[in-house]
Amino acid sequence: MDRAAVFDVDGTLVDTNHLHVVTWWEAFRQAGHRVPMHAIHRSVGLGSTDLIARLLGEDRDKDRDEELNAAHTTLYAQYFDRLPAFEDAGRLLRRLHENDWAVVLATSASGPELDALRKALDADDAITATASADDVEQGKPAPEPVEHALELAGVDPGRAVFVGDTVWDMRAGSRAGVRCVAVLCGGIARADLEEAGATEVYRDPADLLASLADGPLA
Incomplete structure (x- = not known):
């Protein structure tokens, strides 16, 4: 990949x-x-x-x-035993894996919290690696979490897309030199996400999955 x-x-x-x-x-x-x-x-x-x-x-x-x-x-x-994944989140990761993308999670969660999130996603078979809070000295909006994710994938920034829901995500991805895609399901306004560096904005994972053919993850 x-x-x-x-x-x-x-x-x-x-x-x-x-x-x-x-x-x-x-x-x-x-x-x-x-x-x-x-x-x-x-x-x-x-x-x-x-x-x-x-x-x-x-x-x-x-x-x-x-x-x-x-x-x-x-x-x-x-809430660990009932964290709700967004519709089609797991399907999105599996489809990308099938399409030869290395799927990497970059999250401030770690330990049991990260385990609970992965259980909610139920897509471990599609996840290549995870960059957690335990792996970096500075979290988002510093670029280190995204840079570490790229190191785990063995991919240059120009061959990667970062998907997040906050301005901190967009700033971290932009500082890492990665194309940034935002989703609105975290509750942050489109204008704020675009100002922070998002080049495309989608409603949620289901919307991103439906747009794979002609979107940034084509």
């Missing part, structure tokens, strides 16, 4: 963004912080430390970051 389709997972292939919003909101609430849900939604897709920093500021008590992250992880883990 000499071309790679790199995918974000949360909000792109699995319908989890709003679960993250609610569980982060509750984690902040338990720690005594009032953080609006709309602000959390705009921050989903960042690594936990960057998300906390963006929402609470650099002058926060950084010693409590791990406590906040652990609370979010515990709350979110309640």
